[in-house]
Amino acid sequence: MNKPIFLGVELAELLNGVRQICREEISELLQKGITQAKHDDEFMDMDQASVFLKKAKQTLYALCSSNSIPHFSKSGQNYFKKQDLIEWIESGRKSKKKEAQPNRLLFTNKHKI
Structure with a gap:
């Protein structure tokens, strides 16, 4: 069975890349939120x-x-x-x-x- 390829990258690799980017962005936003919450509690x-x-x-x-x-x-x-x-x-x-x-x-x- 042929796997779809986007710009030389398999779909599974593309999805994993998108997931990783999302995890990193969410982690960064959560960290900023925690930092902001700490400042509000000071x-x-x-x-x-x-x-x-x-x-x-x-x-x-x-x-x-x-x-x-x-x-x-x-x-x-x-x-x-x-x-x-x-x-x-x-x-x-x-x-x-x-x-x-x-x-x-x-x-x-x-x-x-």
Whole structure:
């Protein structure tokens, strides 16, 4: 039986080559994902969090003292996890104008302005 040949390479060899390339690419992507996850789990001190959030350190101290921001305290120092801060920021997301407009219409119909 004749085996199909593509550019001088048998089909089985071509498939094995494609599989190997896929394995290598997937392995590289997984490694990058693991590295990124490790960076998100690292702790930041007050200076690093201040730069990351673009907020003054005094503002962060006030947020920490009122427990308004996720943080850890040890020996009088405050520490933050990057992923916790990202989630904290995203939790304050406001609705878009198109989403908020129906609520405004209900309000104006109910309370004639």
